[in-house]
Amino acid sequence: MSEVIVIGGGVIGLAISIELRLKGIDVKILRKKELKMASLAAAGMLAPHAEKIALDSLFCLCQNSLNLYPQWIAKLKNITGKDVGYLPTGIIAPTFEVSTGGSVGGIWWDRSQLEDQQGNLAQDITGAWWYPEDGQVNNRLLIESLNQAALNLGVKIEEDIQVLFIEEKAGKVKQLITSAGEISSQCYILANGAYARELIDLPVRPVKGQMLALQMPKDSPLTRVIFGDSVYLVPRADGRLFIGATVEDVGWSDGNSADGIRLLLERAIRLYPPLRDYPIQEMWWGFRPATPDEAPLLGGYFAENLILALGHYRNGILLAPITGQLICDLLVEGKKETLIQEFSPHRFVGKG
Numbered sequence: 465m466s467e468v469i470v471i472g473g474g475v476i477g478l479a480i481s482i483e484l485r486l487k488g489i490d491v492k493i494l495r496k497k498e499l500k501m502a503s504l505a506a507a508g509m510l511a512p513h514a515e516k517i518a519l520d521s522l523f524c525l526c527q528n529s530l531n532l533y534p535q536w537i538a539k540l541k542n543i544t545g546k547d548v549g550y551l552p553t554g555i556i557a558p559t560f561e562v563s564t565g566g567s568v569g570g571i572w573w574d575r576s577q578l579e580d581q582q583g584n585l586a587q588d589i590t591g592a593w594w595y596p597e598d599g600q601v602n603n604r605l606l607i608e609s610l611n612q613a614a615l616n617l618g619v620k621i622e623e624d625i626q627v628l629f630i631e632e633k634a635g636k637v638k639q640l641i642t643s644a645g646e647i648s649s650q651c652y653i654l655a656n657g658a659y660a661r662e663l664i665d666l667p668v669r670p671v672k673g674q675m676l677a678l679q680m681p682k683d684s685p686l687t688r689v690i691f692g693d694s695v696y697l698v699p700r701a702d703g704r705l706f707i708g709a710t711v712e713d714v715g716w717s718d719g720n721s722a723d724g725i726r727l728l729l730e731r732a733i734r735l736y737p738p739l740r741d742y743p744i745q746e747m748w749w750g751f752r753p754a755t756p757d758e759a760p761l762l763g764g765y766f767a768e769n770l771i772l773a774l775g776h777y778r779n780g781i782l783l784a785p786i787t788g789q790l791i792c793d794l795l796v797e798g799k800k801e802t803l804i805q806e807f808s809p810h811r812f813v814g815k816g
């Protein structure tokens with residue numbers, strides 16, 4: 465294998481391209497720029513514990529990726545010289561109820577322990593789970609840096625090409641029909657997130673998420689992610705507070721809605737009352753690439769030279785390092801780790 469085309473240049477396509485290029489493979493990314501990228505809309509939380517991911521294999525994938533993050537970020541910094549706001553500073557998940565039982569990776573703080581760690585939370589919060597392993601990365605800086613790293617390494621990025629059709633012949637992808645004509649390669653990786661359904665018959669759908677950013681005052685004590693019930697607060701190092709996110713099964717419905725933003729603000733103010741006075745800085749939305757079991761599709765699909773890497777739903781930023789590694793191992797060394805087999809796209813064949 466010496467050349468690969470990656471369809472899609474979000475966090476997943478870029479992470480894979482970099483790993484392949486580091487193994488000496490010629491990589492070209494085809495990316496339709498006008499399409500909305502979930503990777504830019506995300507909050508950037510690295511939160512397998514706070515998210516309470518239930519499916520065993522998915523949790524394992526997330527945990528492995530979280531473990532890879534420090535070395536992955538260091539590798540990127542080596543290539544680009546840039547920081548990406550990676551803050552493995554833990555996540556606090558306050559609750560309004562009395563907590564019973566345990567929470568994987570979590571340490572329970574009662575109200576007084578919580579107050580020692582984080583002031584100004586709502587009076588009726590009883591305590592919080594503290595997830596020391598979780599954290600955040602500035603996903604917009606991350607995309608900038610991944611782009612730069614890919615270019616520095618010699619990945620070719622074609623910005624204005626949309627793949628319209630994947631043409632197959634005798635069990636192999638023969639070529640791509642694109643907005644710029646026919647393009648062919650030895651191997652193809654489909655990493656086009658929520659748009660996958662336009663090219664393959666598998667049940668991937670967009671799940672809309674609305675978010676907004678407030679400007680924190682200079683002396684704000686918020687430095688760690690606060691993960692509440694149906695809302696989270698992500699304080700960035702640049703003084704902005706990201707609030708997210710709605711989860712809406714409304715297809716490709718564009719725009720921020722008054723109701724979506726109202727809900728987020730109501731929940732956020734209930735959790736952390738001082739933010740009611742913070743100015744609104746920005747609002748946006750994006751589409752998570754969702755599958756029926758909320759786990760990604762990783763591995764070969766219908767043609768021997770086609771690999772899928774998509775459907776990362778709520779955790780694509782978290783899952784980028786492990787996805788890059790597993791797909792590269794599969795393609796370069798033919799390694800089919802047990803873990804990747806759990807996410808085979810074939811589990812949905814005939815259910816598109």
Ligand SMILES: Cc1cc2nc3c(=O)[nH]c(=O)nc-3n(C[C@H](O)[C@H](O)[C@H](O)COP(=O)(O)OP(=O)(O)OC[C@H]3O[C@@H](n4cnc5c(N)ncnc54)[C@H](O)[C@@H]3O)c2cc1C
Pocket residue numbers: 471472473474475476477494495496497498499500501502503504505506507508509510625626627628655656657658659660662672673674675708709749750751752753773774775776777778779780781782783
């Ligand atoms: C509001 C919101 C908050 C989120 N918060 C988090 C979070 O805190 N932590 C976390 O880990 N994850 C989070 N996610 C999920 C995460 O953003 C996604 O799982 C991840 O970004 C998916 O990356 P991707 O590269 O697969 O897709 P995208 O980033 O959507 O990239 C898809 C790429 O494919 C290209 N493309 C599509 N179709 C074609 C075509 N036919 N031809 C050529 N190019 C094409 C697009 O142009 C784009 O470059 C969030 C998502 C949303 C929407």
